[in-house]
Amino acid sequence: MGMLSDEEHASVVPARLAGSPTPVPTQVVSSDEFLPIPQTERQKKVEARMNALADDYGKANGLPRRRFFQTAAGMATAFVAMNEVYGPLYGASPAEAKSVDLAQARASALSDQFVMDVHTHFLRDDTRLEGFVRGREAVGKAGWNPTLVDKPQTIDDLKYPNWFKEIYLDSDTKVALISGSASEDPRDWFLTNEMKAEAREKVNKAAGSRRCLSHAIFTPGYDGWMDEVDKCIATLKPDSWKGYTVGDNTNKDLARHPWRMDDEKLVYPFYEKMLKAGQDIVCVHKGLYPPSTAQRWPHLTQYATVDDVGKAAKDWPQIRFVIYHSAFRWTGGAGANAKDGYAQFEQTGRVEWTSDLADIPAKYGISNVYADLGQIFAQTTVTEPRLCAALMGMLIKGMGVDHVVWGTDAVWTGAPQWQIEALRRLEIPEDMQKKFGFTPLGPADGPVKRAIFGENSAKMYKYEIKKAAWRDDRFAAIKSDYERAGREPSNLRYGFVTPT
Ligand SMILES: [Zn+2]
Numbered sequence: 001m002g003m004l005s006d007e008e009h010a011s012v013v014p015a016r017l018a019g020s021p022t023p024v025p026t027q028v029v030s031s032d033e034f035l036p037i038p039q040t041e042r043q044k045k046v047e048a049r050m051n052a053l054a055d056d057y058g059k060a061n062g063l064p065r066r067r068f069f070q071t072a073a074g075m076a077t078a079f080v081a082m083n084e085v086y087g088p089l090y091g092a093s094p095a096e097a098k099s100v101d102l103a104q105a106r107a108s109a110l111s112d113q114f115v116m117d118v119h120t121h122f123l124r125d126d127t128r129l130e131g132f133v134r135g136r137e138a139v140g141k142a143g144w145n146p147t148l149v150d151k152p153q154t155i156d157d158l159k160y161p162n163w164f165k166e167i168y169l170d171s172d173t174k175v176a177l178i179s180g181s182a183s184e185d186p187r188d189w190f191l192t193n194e195m196k197a198e199a200r201e202k203v204n205k206a207a208g209s210r211r212c213l214s215h216a217i218f219t220p221g222y223d224g225w226m227d228e229v230d231k232c233i234a235t236l237k238p239d240s241w242k243g244y245t246v247g248d249n250t251n252k253d254l255a256r257h258p259w260r261m262d263d264e265k266l267v268y269p270f271y272e273k274m275l276k277a278g279q280d281i282v283c284v285h286k287g288l289y290p291p292s293t294a295q296r297w298p299h300l301t302q303y304a305t306v307d308d309v310g311k312a313a314k315d316w317p318q319i320r321f322v323i324y325h326s327a328f329r330w331t332g333g334a335g336a337n338a339k340d341g342y343a344q345f346e347q348t349g350r351v352e353w354t355s356d357l358a359d360i361p362a363k364y365g366i367s368n369v370y371a372d373l374g375q376i377f378a379q380t381t382v383t384e385p386r387l388c389a390a391l392m393g394m395l396i397k398g399m400g401v402d403h404v405v406w407g408t409d410a411v412w413t414g415a416p417q418w419q420i421e422a423l424r425r426l427e428i429p430e431d432m433q434k435k436f437g438f439t440p441l442g443p444a445d446g447p448v449k450r451a452i453f454g455e456n457s458a459k460m461y462k463y464e465i466k467k468a469a470w471r472d473d474r475f476a477a478i479k480s481d482y483e484r485a486g487r488e489p490s491n492l493r494y495g496f497v498t499p500t
Contacts, residue, residue: 040339040383042085049081053097061100073103075421082385089385090425091444110444111172114454114465115420118177118213118283119324119374119407122163122199124191127155129250158411160199166415168211169482173416174454174470175463177213177407179242179283184222184254193217193228197236209469213239213461215283220266221247221257229270233277239461240281240322241274245303249285252296258303261312261321271316281320281460284309287327287353288375290340304329306357310364317368320460322405325374326395327353338380342387349436354391358398370460371395372407373452381422389428393438401439401448405457423449 051065054077058068068074079092096103123129156162167176178199180190191199196214203212216238219225232238247255259266261284271282289304306327313321329352330341345351354376360369380388395404406423408416424444432438442448458465470476 043383046081046085049084050078053077053081057098060098063100068100071100071103072107073097073100075107075418076103078418079421079425086385087429089389089427089429090422091427092425110424112471113172113445114450114458114470115171115173116175116177116406116454116457116461116463117167117173117408117410117416118322118405118457118461119179119372120163120167120176120410120416121179121181121190121412122160123155123158124189124195125159126187127158127190128187129190163411164203166411168475169479170415171410171417172420175211175213175468177215177239179215180217181244181250181285182217182219182222182248183250184248184256185251188250189217190250193232193236193238197238200239207470207473207475209473209475210463211470211473211475215240215242217241218243218270219247219257220259220263220270226270226273229273233274233279238279240279240283242283242285242324244285245308246285246289246297246300247303252293252300255297255300258300260303260308262308262310262315264315267312268315271312271319275316275318280318281322283322283324283372285324286357287325287329288331289329290331305353306360309357309369310360310366313360313366313369314364317366320368320370322370322372322460323357324372324407325409326371326376326391327357328374328376328379328391329353331375331379338383338387341380342384342390345387345390351387351391351394355394355398358394361399361403367400367403369399370403370405370456371399372405374407374409377423378409378419381419381426385426386429386432388422389426390432390436390438392426392441393428393432393436396441396448397436397438401451402456402459404452405460406453420453423452 054065054068054074057073057077058065061068061071061073063071068077073096076092076097079090080094080097083090083092096106167173178191178196180193180196182189193216196216200212200214204210214236216229216232216236218229218232218241220243222228243259245259245261246252247258249255261267261282274280274282286304286306286309289301294301294304304327306323309321309323313319328341330338330344341351354371357369357371361367376391377388380391392404408419410416410419423441427441428438433440439448454465457463
């Protein structure tokens with residue numbers, strides 16, 4: 001199950017076992033969709049600096065390292081360490097990192113920010129996507145931690161209760177959209193469409209306000225897929241639709257129905273149907289397809305690119321197409337990763353296939369294509385912050401600042417707070433701004449970041465930020481109790497890292 005072969009699974013350890021619980025991961029974490037890469041030399045340096053600084057600053061604040069990392073100052077410390085190694089990309093000062101009070105004051109001032117995460121996941125209770133558990137079993141067999149063999153319950157970290165905690169309590173996320181993924185094997189859908197709608201109802205009932213949205217997955221070419229669409233329209237009323245053009249992303253060996261977004265015969269009737277039902281948002285997973293994956297499933301590669309986006313968007317101006325992961329290709333894989341993405345950017349000024357996506361609005365004269373950040377942000381922040389800055393620059397330049405939307409792919413990478421902090425602090429280096437004509441990202445609560453964090457999606461989903469009750473609903477009360485009681489973010493990443 002999953003994309004990692006048995007040998008690959010045997011070679012990775014769960015992120016929670018590797019290294020220290022730093023507030024920002026110091027290794028790339030995979031989500032069973034790609035093979036993570038070993039910790040780079042520079043990441044090793046970052047981790048060592050984070051630990052050393054945390055020991056120093058922790059002592060000054062009377063806190064052991066683990067506890068210090070859970071504070072806002074611990075978070076700031078992580079970015080100070082990253083700046084030391086990668087250059088000053090993140091707004092974080094030693095003064096802030098040193099003082100728990102100062103850091104907390106900054107975090108509290110920003111905690112009210114409207115963050116709408118349109119890309120989150122958890123797994124159904126009866127999931128057999130045991131990739132994560134099998135990884136842990138492999139770890140047990142490898143002798144790193146024999147007790148893991150008997151503790152498959154760690155898959156619970158990928159289920160609803162922990163998703164709820166990490167999204168609504170451990171992060172500043174105000175509204176989350178539950179996504180999913182389909183498979184030719186019905187048992188391997190992350191969640192059925194009913195489950196996503198039920199979870200949305202459960203959350204919104206508990207909150208007493210609209211805190212949760214949900215996707216329905218559409219699967220062109222699958223048996224009875226249009227009947228499923230009809231059923232979703234009639235009963236589940238998804239907030240938007242999500243599709244995977246490779247057909248089956250989870251079990252690529254089973255993929256028999258890849259499709260193109262511009263397939264007039266197969267897919268256009270679906271667009272017509274959803275529009276008739278008053279729905280106008282189609283989200284499509286693209287990218288995350290490094291050369292190693294292309295080698296294994298070459299016949300699916302063309303579907304992972306954005307070749308089909310322009311025509312579809314041009315033909316359907318009433319539909320907003322949101323391209324997930326911004327079609328970023330360079331996720332971990334044997335011999336390819338964000339480093340290669342950065343090398344490609346250095347050499348050519350372009351990054352597959354994000355640059356292609358960023359070209360589409362001008363090339364086709366359209367404005368109904370959007371970019372979701374997803375893994376693009378998580379992955380490049382950890383390994384190549386300069387690439388992260390470059391990608392943000394090119395997406396904003398090509399798509400428009402009002403066409404880039406916040407998604408984190410949590411909880412594969414743990415509570416999304418570190419990603420939120422990373423964007424709040426990130427700035428595009430001046431040399432890069434000049435060379436490529438990128439505009440600055442500006443302050444944490446400035447117009448660019450506010451647009452990306454929530455305003456763009458709020459507009460798309462007709463979510464009235466001002467009128468919404470998220471400031472004083474039941475979740476707001478729960479969160480403030482939780483914080484008063486001393487929040488304990490796990491700082492765990494629930495994917496795998498490759499041990500070194
Ligand atoms: Zn995802």
